[in-house]
Every structure is written in C-alpha cells, then in structure tokens.
Amino acid sequence: MTTAEHLIVRPLGPGDEPAFLELRSAITQDGTVFAKDYRPGMAWSEYLLVQDNARAGEGLAEGAVPYTFLVADLGGGVLVGSSDIRHRLTEQLARWGGHVGYIVAPRYRRLGHGTEILRQTLRLATDLGINPALLTCRIDNVGSRGVIQACGGTVCAESDDGICSYWI
Numbered sequence: 001m002t003t004a005e006h007l008i009v010r011p012l013g014p015g016d017e018p019a020f021l022e023l024r025s026a027i028t029q030d031g032t033v034f035a036k037d038y039r040p041g042m043a044w045s046e047y048l049l050v051q052d053n054a055r056a057g058e059g060l061a062e063g064a065v066p067y068t069f070l071v072a073d074l075g076g077g078v079l080v081g082s083s084d085i086r087h088r089l090t091e092q093l094a095r096w097g098g099h100v101g102y103i104v105a106p107r108y109r110r111l112g113h114g115t116e117i118l119r120q121t122l123r124l125a126t127d128l129g130i131n132p133a134l135l136t137c138r139i140d141n142v143g144s145r146g147v148i149q150a151c152g153g154t155v156c157a158e159s160d161d162g163i164c165s166y167w168i
Contacts, residue, residue, distance in 0.1 A: 004112035009070045009083060009120035012051060016071065016079070017044040023071070023079040026105040034103065035069065035082070057087070065090060068124070072104070072117045080108040083121040087128055096163055098134035100125055102147075114147040122151060122168060132167045139164045 012020060020035070027034040037050050053059040057066035066087040071079045081104035086093055093099075100121055104114045118135075125133050135153060137144040139162045153166035 004116040006074055007080070007113060007116045007120070008073045008075075009117055009124070010073060012048060012069070012071055014044070014048065019073075019077045019079045020071065023082070023105055026107065027103060030106070032103065037069075063090065063092075065093065068128070070121060070124070072113060080105055080113050081117050083117050085121060085125045085128060085130065087130070089134065094134065095159075096136050098136045098165070099130050100133050100135050109143065114143065115150045118147055118151045135166045135168060136163055137166075138162055 024034050024038065037054065038047055050059070051069050054066060055068050060066065068085040068087070070083045070085070072081040072083070074080055081102065083100060083102040086097065086099050086101075089099065100118070102114060102117045102121060104117065122133060125131070135148050137148065139145075139158055145164065148166045148168070151168055153168045155164060156167050157165040159165075
C-alpha cells in the first residue's frame with residue numbers, strides 16, 4: 001500500500017470515473033453521503049461540468065455556496081478519500097460543515113492519509129482566500145479530532161448536541 005507521503009489532493013479529471021466510483025462505493029456502504037452532486041448513471045462529463053460550475057458558483061441549489069471538490073490520489077488509479085472546500089460560510093455551515101470537510105475510505109484509515117488530505121486541502125483553501133478555516137466534527141469522532149489537531153486546529157466551541165468546532 002502506498003504511503004500518505006505520495007498522496008496528491010486534486011480535482012477530478014476525465015480518466016477518474018472508475019476510481020471515483022470505487023471510492024464512492026467504499027464510502028457509501030456505511031450510509032455516508034459522498035459526492036452529493038453525483039447521481040448514479042449520470043455521464044462522467046456531466047459530473048465534471050457540475051464540479052466546474054460549483055467552483056465558479058454557477059448552477060448551485062438555493063442556499064448553496066461555491067465549493068471545490070477534491071480527491072486524494074495515491075497514484076496508479078487509487079483514490080483513498082476526498083475533501084471539499086466551501087468558499088464561504090453560511091449560518092448553517094458555521095454550525096456544521098465549516099469551510100473544509102474530508103473523508104477517507106475505511107480501508108485507508110489510520111495510515112496518515114486523513115492528515116495529509118487535510119494539510120493539502122488547507123493550502124488550497126488559503127489560495128482561495130480562506131484563512132483561517134473553520135472545521136467541524138462530532139465530539140466523539142476521535143480520529144477526525146486527531147487529524148484536525150495534527151494540522152494545527154484549535155477547539156473554539158463544543159455544542160450541547162455533540163459538535164466540535166475548530167479554527168485552523
């Protein structure tokens with residue numbers, strides 16, 4: 001298995017459909033929503049256009065913000081996770097979701113990939129003018145809390161309903 005040091009966080013491209021579908025299957029098996037704008041059976045070129053439009057803030061659902069969806073690529077057609085950069089916060093995102101979200105496929109967890117995904121995503125968020133960035137996770141999500149703290153996250157709030165907020 002390739003190590004996290006070889007990981008590259010990047011936008012999806014024309015040749016990524018098989019690896020994306022494999023990643024999506026691995027992540028959604030436990031009921032997690034992944035790649036919210038993807039609909040099974042849609043043409044890959046259409047999905048890439050949706051992503052381009054989302055980055056530009058075009059064609060978004062009411063109340064949605066521009067976002068950048070990225071995948072974590074180990075090379076050789078292996079995608080191990082993804083991240084999202086929300087270009088600005090709404091009241092809802094300030095409470096849950098924040099500027100950056102990330103996920104690692106179950107079989108690649110606890111190998112350093114989450115930390116590397118977040119490190120690279122935060123650099124890209126800074127390039128978009130997002131600094132500091134707000135991240136949220138469930139208080140009982142020890143793995144995510146560790147990743148956020150490893151990337152310099154400082155707890156700014158813990159809600160009564162179990163949400164922990166960090167600024168990086």
